[in-house]
Amino acid sequence: MNKKRGPSDVMIRITGNAIETCLNECLKDGVMLKNIIRQDPFTATLYIASTDTSQVRELANDYECHIEVIRDSLFERYIRMLKKRAGFFVGAALFCCLLIVLSQMVWKVEVQGANPEIERTITENLEKLGLKPGAFQITLPPPEMIQKEILDHTNGVTWVGVDKKGTAYYLNVAEQTLPEKESQPPPRHITAKKKAVIHSVYAEKGQAVVKRNDLVHEGDMLISGFIGKGKYAKAVPATGEILGETWYKVVVEVPMKRKVTTLTGAYEKQHVLYIFGLKLPVWGFTAADAFQNFHVEEDLRQISWRDYQLPLAWLTKTYEKVNEVPIDLSVEEGLEEAKEVARFKMNSHLSGEAYIDEEKILHSESRDGKVKLEMHYQVIEDITSEAPIIQGEMKE
């Protein structure tokens, strides 16, 4: 038993003398009647399914009753409303269609990892395939095919990864990296940079002309660029590594009495606010007077937005308490320290693979509260330098 009115039910009014009889006949024919209300002895209103209207009308005519539909079904009324707002619904439907169509297009093609030249050829090839912003995705071959096509038609590309993310295509390009052609240097000799005793000889190209323990002076030839004999003779760019023993003298002076400052760990902080260059202490007014000996650290935080510096800054001053400790070294201690300083000085002068082989104290003395030290260092270092071969030399 359905109490509710269905969406296709219409409200009808029945007028006549024999309404009850008419209704009984309707029932016999299996017409569903709902919400029957007697308005007055000659009229009643009721709901019937809209499909039954004609049947009920025929029956009513037999019993001299008149029927009129006084309210259309919900369904009909809804359709009428739809028609009234047709513009809106058409618009909504169009919008959905547009959205679907636009989402089926390619909006972005991005080539990553290629240099401009290759990127251009790839882009051109893609356009030949039809892959460019504005193309429809259905017309395009699948990413694997695109990948293959691009690989086949582009030189200088080892691999292309085609990624489709929504409406965007990303191409990851791995360029072919050919081994760089080493620039062939012009023929040359290797000569000594400074006076040294040869420690080791390694001639990669060219002919070594020195042996271990030879003494060489600056400009002496170490590796010759001429190789071969007679008609096979030719000049090559000599390369190699020749380590030589060189000598340095370092003089250092170290005072024996010094003051060293150490931080105690106690500190006071002062916060200062800068507004348009105006200093406004905010916190820690007494920080500056807290310690007798102190060390100040400033931390300035400026507020900037993009490229603009706002006229606001926050300065944190940290006053750290400092202890001054006098150091009084003995002669021996001073000497040790002087040695360390000298070694440090020597090492900072050396470069690359050079190392100190031997060290000797040449002279040391303590005078006027200072230790003066003269050190001699024997250093192993690369002594090669290049000397070009002039073309004319060959013929000699």
Place this chain on the structure above:
Amino acid sequence: MFDRFKKSAKYWITGKMNIPEDVLLEVPRLTMIGQLHLHVENHRGILHFSKDQVRLKLSNGELIVEGKQFVIKNILPDELLLEGRIDEIRYVNSESRGGAHE
């Protein structure tokens, strides 16, 4: 004669077999929810219907319902749901000693 026999047989069967009377006997079954609803099963049609009174034909006589603001919510060939304020339900027996009417 045969009708009467059939009828008494039905009475006898329902009485002995504990079957609900409305199943075999063609009597109406009324279900009422307070004064608000009246559900009638096994009626035989509407005789009269107005806002204050509904007269239903039964297999055996008439049912008269009186009240206010009657609306027949739903009606089927043998079922009816009446809504309104029901004040009175009355049976009118048209049965004569001689046999069932109609």
